[in-house]
Amino acid sequence: MLSRTADHLYWMARYIERAENMARVLDVTDNMSLVPNAAASEAALWGPALEIAGAVTAYEDLHDTITANEVIHFLALDPRNPSSIYSALLSARENARAVRAAISSETWENINSLWLEFAQFQDMRLLEGHLHEFCDWVKSRSHLFRGVSFGTMLHDDAFRFLRLGTFIERADNTARLLDVKYHLLLPNDEEIGGAVDYYEWSAVLRSVSAFQAYQKVFSDSIEPWRVAELLVLRQDMPRSLHACLSEITAILDQLPGRRNSECLRVAGELHARLRYGRMEEIFQGGLHEFLEDFVVGNNNLGLEIQRSFLNAQAA
Amino acid sequence: MNMQVKLPFDEMLVDGVARDIYAAYADWLSNTPPEQLESKRQEAELLFRRVGITFNVYGETAGKERLIPFDVVPRLLAAREWKLLSDGAMQRVRALNMFLHDIYHSQDILRAGLVPNSILAHPQYRPEMIGVNVPGGVYAHIAGIDIVRTGEDQFYVLEDNLRTPSGVSYMLEDRRMMMRLFPELFRKYSVAPVEHYPHMLLNNLRAVAQPGIQEPTVVLMTPGAYNSAYFEHAFIAQQMGVELVEGQDLFVRGNAVYMRTTEGPKRVDVIYRRIDDEFIDPLNFNPDSMLGVPGLMTVYRNGGVTLANAVGTGVADDKSTYIHVPAMIRFYLGEEPILNNVPTYQLSKPDELQYVLDHLAELVVKEVQGSGGYGMLVGPAASRKELDEFRLRILSCPSNYIAQPTLALSTCPTLVAQGLAPRHVDLRPFVLSGKSVSMVPGALCRVAMKEGSLVVNSSQGGGTKDTWVLN
Structure with missing residues (x-):
């Protein structure tokens, strides 16, 4: 197969997996915030999420303080953050588009509709009750991607x-x-x-x-x-x-x-x-x-x- | 564009009565509430969006593409009508391929005085192709012939597209969509199938590999995912089961072209390229092209690879050459043209120029090399100011333009915001040339979605319809 095709396929899957893992980190960190005394401050709670994402410097370039709201937005939806879920899913979809002839049409449609559905979250204030729903959605779309590719591709x-x-x-x-x-x-x-x-x-x-x-x-x-x-x-x-x-x-x-x-x-x-x-x-x-x-x-x-x-x- | 066209021929209704071919469909349509059609239309839009049957608009952000409007009312053609159109289209393509071979070899038609020598100075004439022998003498492997209708038996060829004609994916996807939305109609009607087009195309492309190659490797070459027709490129490559390559995937070594694969270089025998002549090889044409393959042209000229379509077909599909196609048919085939040209004024001739300038408000004026509906004037729809401006443009270089009478293009009922209404349509069937010349019974039907508009191009907001050839 074409090397370029292999490259796009490899990165498509990496980006989907990255989005899923980011969603897991967000979800769990948010859950932790519900446990009394779990962390002394929002910064102590959400700082590690940035660290796991390898995005501390990128965050500090844009924000002075670490707040739950800003970290969540930064890691989930911010186009300026190259490792946000938004950026990962956009990259996954662009890679998929470049090789749509090489993947099964079900796999392509799955990623394309994922991207179309993503629009509904884009203007949401995630902290206000939608974060869990959002993270669940990302995880289940990632599961679906693996299932569809496994079940329909040669x-x-x-x-x-x-x-x-x-x-x-x-x-x-x-x-x-x-x-x-x-x-x-x-x-x-x-x-x-x-x-x-x-x-x-x-x-x-x-x-x-x-x-x-x-x-x-x-x-x-x-x-x-x-x-x-x-x-x-x-x-x-x-x-x-x-x-x-x-x-x-x-x-x-x-x-x-x-x-x-x-x-x-x-x-x-x-x-x-x-x-x-x-x-x-x-x-x-x-x-x-x-x-x-x-x-x-x-x-x-x-x-x-x-x-x-x-x-x-x-x- | 608001223009008054007097009583255009309607594909479905003549004097309020359905034509024979439409009788059953018109009956069904009158029993189907417009809301139901509208909900089918919305369903189609959703599916097209999900499947990603879209086109890119240059300069818009990544991740956002547009849909070409799809109309749920098909255009119907009787077997008898299709025979006329397909015989006529194939006849043209045969003659055009012979013309292309001739113009790059012995140039008999010039010596016969049927085509002026000035054609050799045409910017799309490629001296690189002189004396090059392409397999089977086929230049335009894939041709799209644009046909319009003005009456029951009046069909005209508007244009021959011999470079990289697009739109065939819409012929195929529109059909798939119609079968999904209206299965009951397909049971009622016997609609000739078109789904085997990619299979026919692949066989044609294999047939034009250089002689002696046993299992030719065919690839489809695209300018990339940001090209406006990228969906079509990916779709056809997938349907044929061939690699979709970009220039960066190919390289030249010795007298051969290879693609870079995960298993090392693999030889490529036939390239169905959806990229213009000017961009295929930075060493021969546009040196700034990032899309092409350095050295490709040399390998091609030496017979190391086949390009489809051949380099240099643009000289035959331009509007100044178009006027000579009927003469080509007589000259090469000894036949009378089955389909007529639209009467065309050549503005390079002083008397015709004068006539056109005197009647500008009645005519359609086109740039000789324009395409996609750009750079044209529709006289009856133009304002005083637009007419005056165009007059000056014509006078600055008359030979750049041709003019034609404003044809009353036929209309077809089309679902618009206000319900069903007549809209102007054209037809682009695709002609394949390889070992032989063939077509599938179907075509891309383009429809101008705006009331009164005659411009059907998708770049100008035109939509598409499925075309049914009925037995």
Whole structure:
């Protein structure tokens, strides 16, 4: 297939996944604000959401203070923020439009109608009762996108590049979320426990749809290291780093070989760390360091995919 | 545009009585409340919007495209009428392809004195094509012939489109929409199918690969997602199952064109290009073109790839060449033209210029190279001031213009805000040339949505209708 087509497919899926993850972060942060004493100030509550989005500087360029209203608008609807849900969905749709001949018409119509429906939220004041509805809508549109593409597209290389985009983006988002939250929630040498921690950690779990999975796997109280284990090492947890990398290596294995070796090597290395890693060792070296390394490694893998397949030169 | 046209021929009603071909439909229509038609129209609009059957307007923001108005009342043609139109259109395209071959080779028609030598100085005449042999001698692989009607048996060809004619996707999508909205009508009528057009097109394109290529790779080349006709490019590529490429996806190596794929370079044999001559190769034409492929023209001239349509077809579809098409048909085919030209005044001739200037208010004046309804004057609809301004433009370069009588284009009932009302229509059937010349029984029917307007172009607010050829 055309390299440019593969590129558009890959980014289309990444942007949809990005929008979904942004919606999850917004939703959970908003929920936290309902818990008494959860955070000392709006800034303490909403600052981390900006951090997860990697949008702190962009926000500070436009605003002097951190308020719930402004952060929500900035992350959800602001066209000036390149990682807002608005920007992500617009980019997803523009990428889809560029390859509408290469995706099934159902997939295209799904993204196109997503974009048309988005207009209804554009002028809404989300904080005033519509944020939850909005986030639910984004999540369900993303689920629908994956379902429609999975169920209607030929499972050929086009589909594989699309799926690669989904999992590279998801791995990045889960790692960032966990890193920011763990950092915040686990001040040095402090005892853990109490209602606030419970809410905080259950919120983190809910933000990656892992609350029920946690109960099922551990059927025990919520402990931070178990949350980390679930989101890093569990292969059967769909948004964990291990699950993402398993998908990625399996997809890379199926792609045409000649240009693939460096991608396979980088992915294999990342995958092995998750597959054979033990949580105690990860904690010994520092979870933060581990996650930081992972984000860099995952990013390199993305660049390598880009170099090998998507920006293919004449040779 | 408000202009008074005296009693134009109506496709459905003659003296208030439905013509035979429309009898059953008129009956159905009279029993269908306008609100129901309006709700069908809205349903269609919603579906077109969701499917993204839209066009881009240059300069508007990303993520916003416009719909071409779709009318739910079809235009009907009897088998007998279609035979006349299709025979006539195919005859023209045969002659035009022979003319194009001739004009880039032995130029017999010039020596016979039927076409003036000045055509060789025409800006669309491409000296690069002299002596180049294209597979099968086919230049205009896809042609759109614009036909208007003024009476029961009066059809005229208004224009031949031989460069990158567009609109066929609307023929196909309008049909799909009509079948969805009005399945009961399709059960009642035997409407000739058009859905196999992409299949025919692909076969035609394969047939014009250079000889000896076993499984030719065909691609469709688009200027990109921001081109006004992008939807059509994507649609046709998808329907044919071929790659939709941009200039940046292709490159030249040796005497061949390749596309950049995830598996490495892949050879391309036939390029159905929806991009003008001037932009296909920055080394040969417009050096600023970001859309083209450097070196493409050289490979093309050396037979390393087929372009459809061929380079240099513009010389044959321009309004100053149009007047010679009947002579071409007689010269190359030894036949009488089946379809007539609209009588045309050539303003390069002093006596015809004088006549036109004296009768400006009655005539339609067009720029020789204009298209899309731009740069034309509709005399009866123009103000004093507009007439005076146009007069000056004509006088500054008479040979840039031709003039034609204002034709009373036929009308067809059309759903507008006030209900059903007659609106002027034209017809663009598509003629495919490959191993043979063929058509699907159908066409793009364009309709001027404004009362009295004769301008049907979508760039000027025109809409489309499904065209039914009935057995």
